[in-house]
Amino acid sequence: MKPEYLELCAWGPYKGRESIDFNRMGRSGLFLITGATGAGKTTVFDAVCFALYGCVSGGLRGLDSLRSGFADKNSRTYVKLIFSHKGKRYLVERSPRYDRPKLRGNGVTTESEKGTLSFMDGSSETLLAEGASAVTEQITELLGLRFSQFKQLSMLAQGEFSQFLTASSKERTQIFRNIFETRIYDSIQKYLSGRAKALSREIQECRLREEEAAARIRTEDEGFIKLLQAEKKDYERISHCLKEELEELERQKHKTAELAEKMGREREKCLSRLENAQERKNKEEEAGRLKKTIEILEEEAGRAGEKRSQIEKSRRALEIRPFNERLLSEKDRLNSTRKEIEKERQILTRRQETFLEALQKKKRLRDRLEEIRDIRKKQLIGILAEGLEEGMPCPVCGSERHPSPAYWKEQKDSGFTDADLKAMEKQAQTAESEEEEAHEAAALSKGTLERLEKQASDDEKEIFRLERIWKEKLEDAGFLGEEDYRASFLSRAEIERQEREIRKKEDELREKKTLFRRLRQEIDTGEKEDDSVLQEKSEKIQGEYDRLTREKEAIAVRLEAGKNSAEVLCAQRKKERGLLEAYGIAGDVERAVSGYNKKHLVFEQYVLSVYFEEILEAANKRFGRMSDGRYGFKRAEEAKDGRTKEGMELLVLDAYTGKARSVKTLSGGESFKAALSLALGMADVIQAYAGGIQVETLFIDEGFGSLDSESLDQAVNVLRSLAGGNRLVGIVSHVEELKERLERRIIIEKSNTGSTIRTSVI
Known part of the structure; x- marks a missing residue:
């Protein structure tokens, strides 16, 4: 770039x-x-x-x-x-x-x-x-290039490239590890170390399993016991003795199994005879209990006739019950009607009082209305009188003479108006409506009361008729009276329950008698033996059978444990031989890559030392030129601390003295030239190992x-x-x-x- x-x-x-x-x-x-x-x-x-x-x-x-x-x-x-x-x-x-x-x-x-x-x-x-x-x-x-690699190759940042010069061996190792990505070698070393330790642990586990297998062996042979208790055990001889022990146990197991099987057959025969004797005894005891039960059931059967008579009486009571319920219903209705009559009488009394009050109020208001109407007429006449003149005709009678107009003029200021008259008329009208409503309510209540009294009279007559018929029905059904009827009455469900109970007792009596006859027949036809003698004999046989069974089981346990121990010993000794062979190779390799070698370097440090030597070789080409051939770099052959196994100590070789000394002894200018040479040498090596990348x-x-x-x-x-x-x-x-x-x-x-x-x- x-x-x-x-x-x-x-x-x-x-x-x-x-x-x-x-x-x-x-x-x-x-x-x-x-x-x-x-x-x-x-x-x-x-x-x-x-x-x-x-x-x-x-x-x-x-x-x-x-x-x-x-x-x-x-x-x-x-x-x-x-x-x-x-x-x-x-x-x-x-x-x-x-x-x-x-x-x-x-x-x-x-x-x-x-x-x-x-x-x-x-x-x-x-x-x-x-x-x-x-x-x-x-x-x-x-x-x-990643950013970290780009910095190493193209960016020697302020103060950073001098750090590598004075870094400790441990710090320099970490820097190289990041630059050249040599952690894989450390991982290989750790894997090999882990593999060797794992093999060692597996060998120890094999020996532990052998020890545990030997400890589980049980024997009565004194020579074999001494062999098992030896501090350094000979597992070859132990395996041989264990094989002989297992063969003897197989013979004992077979012999004991035959004796136990024979004793088991005798036990079964004796137990069968004892079971028959005990069954006969149980049947005799059962027959005795059945006999007592039959006697009790026969007594109860004797009382069943009386109970059936009572049930029949209860059925008759159940048949006439509907008529009795009708009579009681009529009486309830009469009581209800009487309560309504009393209630209606109270209502009629209140309504009659209300009617009388309304009637008086209407009369009082009517009288007042007539009085106000008369006064109002006089007012009108007074108003007409004010307009009369002698010689002029009266607008009412047409007379031209007016003998006493002064009297009527005084009546026009009596204090009542048309509004007062209308208000009074409205009150009188309301009172009349209230009087009519009260009269209608009283009349309605009176009619209701008369209807209820007639209904009560009819109900009394019907009740009288029904009571006469009810007495006849009680006599026809055989009851002495009302009290006898109530004492005899049962519900239909209760009657059916008592009948089922009687039938159940009868069925039970028949069943017990049948069972008793069968038991007596079995007892009389069976062979009689003394169960106590058979019990004693059975216990002796059982004891011997149990002893042989325990002995057989103990032999089987010893035999199974011995077989397991023999199997474990054989498998673990075979596995241990293979592990020892693998450990002999893995252990040597692990010690070599872990620093136990002539150079006292672990695997990763050895790889890093190669990079380090190449960096120093490239750096010396510049350092020698910048120092007029005086200085050159050299890697320390021996680490300061043999326990570290790093080998990344850096020395400067002084041609004037012919001795190597610490880079920390260089002056400020010399340190800069050394650091620059080292940085440029590192860049050369990084570039060479970066897949042909051109910086x-x-x-x-x-x-x-x-x-x-x-x-x-x-x-x-x-x-x-x-x-x-x-x-x-x-x-x-x-x-x-x-x-x-x-x-x-x-x-x-x-x-x-x-x-x-x-x-x-x-």
């Missing part, structure tokens, strides 16, 4: 859009990125890394601080990079996730991370990937300030040779002397409104 054109906008210290045309630096060679401290030199590296991988080169800079603090709200933060790779050109553009002020109103809005990758063919562009993750995956596949660009960030003039010339000459061919090498530094030595420069100018970029090619 070789950058051709870089464009930044609102990025880090750069307020607006800035760009770098790397083509002006040439297809190869050395150029300088210079500027004041904090101007944004390293930010150029960050922009290239971010454009390619969405990450920044420095470990202290985060993705949340990429937007420029100088940028205005209308500026978009982005990075655009045009680069060439294997003869083809590509354009990648990314925007980080950042917050900016809203274009309208207050507050901020968040811009999401974006990215695109396009293939450039002349003036046309073809989109290859869109989205931050998709672009990173495409770039990684295109360049064949066409290298950026080196700072560190030149510690060099004197001569050392600076040596470092620049080494980098010039490194840039030979088709490689572009950029140095980030503010050292003034480098400006004199490098003609092609990218100058970062710093101000209080943000930094700007310009290029200078002399």
Whole structure:
């Protein structure tokens, strides 16, 4: 990968859009990125890394601080990079996730991370990937490098490449492990170690199973017992003795089984005779109990006749019950009618009182109405009298003489009006309606009362008739009276239940008599034996049978345990021989890869030491040139601590003294040259092992300030040779002397409104 054109906008210290045309630096060679401290030199590296991988080169800079603090709200933060790779050109553009002020109103809005990758063919562009993750995956596949590998090969970040120089053996091992991905060798070592331990555990388990199998063996042979109790057991002899023991147990088992079978047959015969004797005895006892039960049932059968007579009387009571229920119903209806009569009488009394009150009110209001009407007539006459004149005809009678008009004039102011008259007429009308309603209600109540009294009279006559008939029915049914009838009455369900009970007792009596006769016949025809004698004989036979059974079972248990032990011993001894053979090989290999070898290196460290030697060989080519042949690197043959098994200690060989010493004894300038040589050597080896990947660009960030003039010339000459061919090498530094030595420069100018970029090619 070789950058051709870089464009930044609102990025880090750069307020607006800035760009770098790397083509002006040439297809190869050395150029300088210079500027004041904090101007944004390293930010150029960050922009290239971010454009390619969405990450920044420095470990202290985060993705949340990429937007420029100088940028205005209308500026978009982005990075655009045009680069060439294997003869083809590509354009990648990314925007980080950042917050900016809203274009309208207050507050901020968040811009999401974006990215695109396009293939450039002349003036046309073809989109290859869109989205931050998709672009990173495409770039990684295109360049064949992950971000960590790209940094190691193309980005020697500020202060980072010197860490490898002074790192401890353990730290250097971790760095190499990440770079060369050698964890697989550590996994192989752990697998082999685990395999050897697993085999060892399996061998111990086999021996434990053999010990357990031997402990389960039970024998009465004293020689065999001593063999089993020996501290170091001879499992070959144990297996032989166990085989003989099992053969003897088989013979004993067969003999005991025959005796137990014979004793079992005798036991069955004796038990059968004992069972017959006990069955006869049980039948005699059962016959005795049946006899007593039959006697009780016969007594109950004698009482059944009396009970049947009572049931028949209850049936007659049940037959005449409907007539009795009719009589009781009539009496209930009469009582109900009488209650209604009493209630209706009270209603009639209240309604008659209400009628009398309404009648008096109507009369009183009518008298008052006539009085008001008379007064109103007089008022009208008084009004006419006021208009009379002597000689003029009266509008009522036509007379021209008016003897007493003064009297009638006094009547016109009596205090009543037409409204008063109408109100009184309305009251009189209402009272008359109320009197009529009260009269109708009283008449209705009287009619109801007369109907109820007639109904009660009819009911009394019907009840009298029914009582006479009921007495006749009681006499016809054989009852002495009402009390005798009630005492005899039962429900139909109860009558049926008692009849079923009588039939059940009769059936039970017949069944018991039949069973008793059969038992007596069986007892009289059977053979009589003494069950106590048979019981004693059976117990003796059973005891001997149980003893033989226990002995047979004990032999079987010993035989089964012995067979299991023999089987386990045979299987485990065979398995142990195979495991010992496998462990002999696996154990030797495991010890070799675990560091128990001449170099005292574990497998992964051995592989890493090869890489380390190649890195030192490549680094020494630059270190010797930069130190006038004085210094070279050397890997320590022996580790400081033999227990670590790392072997990654680094020494510097001083040609002036002919001795190797620690790299920490180098001066500041010497340390920089050593670190730079080591970093360049590492990049060479990484590139060689990266599948033929060509590294066409290298950026080196700072560190030149510690060099004197001569050392600076040596470092620049080494980098010039490194840039030979088709490689572009950029140095980030503010050292003034480098400006004199490098003609092609990218100058970062710093101000209080943000930094700007310009290029200078002399």
